[in-house]
Amino acid sequence: MSASAEEVKKHIGLYWGVFGALLVLTAVTVGVGFYHLPMHYAIIVCLVIALTKGSLVAGYFMHLIGEKKVIYWVLALTVFFFFLVLLLPVITVQEDSVAGSMWSPAPAGAVPAEAPATHE
Amino acid sequence: MDELIPYIYKPHPVTGITNGKFGTWLFLASEVMLFGALFSAYIMLRLGSESWPRGYQELHVAWAAFNTVVLIFSSVTIVMSWVSLKLNQFGKFRLYMGLTILCSIVFLVVKGIEYSDKFHHEHFPWTSNFFAVYFTLTGLHALHIIGGIVVNAYLMFPGSKLWKENPEQFTGRIECAGLYWHFVDLVWIFLFPTIYLL
Numbered sequence: 001m002s003a004s005a006e007e008v009k010k011h012i013g014l015y016w017g018v019f020g021a022l023l024v025l026t027a028v029t030v031g032v033g034f035y036h037l038p039m040h041y042a043i044i045v046c047l048v049i050a051l052t053k054g055s056l057v058a059g060y061f062m063h064l065i066g067e068k069k070v071i072y073w074v075l076a077l078t079v080f081f082f083f084l085v086l087l088l089p090v091i092t093v094q095e096d097s098v099a100g101s102m103w104s105p106a107p108a109g110a111v112p113a114e115a116p117a118t119h120e
Numbered sequence: 121m122d123e124l125i126p127y128i129y130k131p132h133p134v135t136g137i138t139n140g141k142f143g144t145w146l147f148l149a150s151e152v153m154l155f156g157a158l159f160s161a162y163i164m165l166r167l168g169s170e171s172w173p174r175g176y177q178e179l180h181v182a183w184a185a186f187n188t189v190v191l192i193f194s195s196v197t198i199v200m201s202w203v204s205l206k207l208n209q210f211g212k213f214r215l216y217m218g219l220t221i222l223c224s225i226v227f228l229v230v231k232g233i234e235y236s237d238k239f240h241h242e243h244f245p246w247t248s249n250f251f252a253v254y255f256t257l258t259g260l261h262a263l264h265i266i267g268g269i270v271v272n273a274y275l276m277f278p279g280s281k282l283w284k285e286n287p288e289q290f291t292g293r294i295e296c297a298g299l300y301w302h303f304v305d306l307v308w309i310f311l312f313p314t315i316y317l318l
Contacts, residue, residue: 008206015203019196023189030185033176033317046313053309061199061302068136071145078149082156089164 018060025053129289144296148303151264155307158260159314162253173250175316178243180234184316187230188308194223195305198272198298205291210283213294217276220301224269231262257311264304271297 003011029049037045059065064075126132127139135142166172175181201216238244238251245255275297282290 003206005206005208008203012200012203015196015199019192022192026185026188026192029313029317030181033181033313036174036176039318042318046317050310050313054306057195057302057306057309061195061305062299070135070137070142074145074149078152082152085153085156086160086163089160090167 014060018056021056022053025049025056129286129292138292140292140296141299144299148299151303151307155257155260158257159310162257162314165249165253169249175314175318178250179254179316180237181316183230183234184312187227188312190223190227190230191305191308194220194227195302197223198294198301202291202294202298205283205287205294208287210280214276214280217272217294221269221272221276224265224272228262228265228269231258254315257315261304261307261311264307268297268301268304271300 029046032042032045032049036042064071125139129138131137132139132142197216197219201213201220204210204212204216235255238255243251245252275293279293280290282293
């Protein structure tokens, strides 16, 4: 950020304001955790709050707001491949798994393969 | 020096930013893929598992929440260290960078206490997939914190000699160090709810 000293000075209050907002959102995250929501709702709520906090950090602390376009292109490419890495294994159909896949249950009468390694 | 390696502290005419800043963002992009792959593995393991404990059943949410606050505060202090340099206040830069390093150490101490507690209760990375994910993700994050401490401590002490020779270049280095540190904070912002609360 090639901001002048005067411009930077004006942002000091903003930085501390963002800090306050992050504290509030952290408290909300923990507070929501106490309710032990069903998993689907918990995932949505947690991700929405985390994305909001992440946007504040990226936008103001990392100066993404007002950054040069080349950075936006780098990040757009990164986000695309990030979601690819995140979702590609999940959306892959697993024919023989005990739990079935997201799209179809395990075949009836299927003999489970080696059980998942969830041991105590 | 600028003639030998151009665009160190003056923006490149094509990208509009310095080489260091561009390189830092590219590095952070690679870090996103690293943690993204691990999050993907976490999702896969959890979806494929017959049972998986809720985070708050096995982990100390209060300690992690405290660590979240500490890390967010350290993000503010490293921004303020950069602001101090922009305002030509080197003394305040040292103060804020020192606070950043202190917060990082506090974070690691609390993480160490958490790990000790887990080991005391016979929970190790090989105990279950849940703890394998927990120790891998938080352990890799902790290694990033240690790396950040090394860089920030260097910039606060021996590296700060550059302030007298080329204050603009030194300010650019602090900005890049800040970008890395905010990324470490960002990772924790996602780690905390997904591991401790879900």
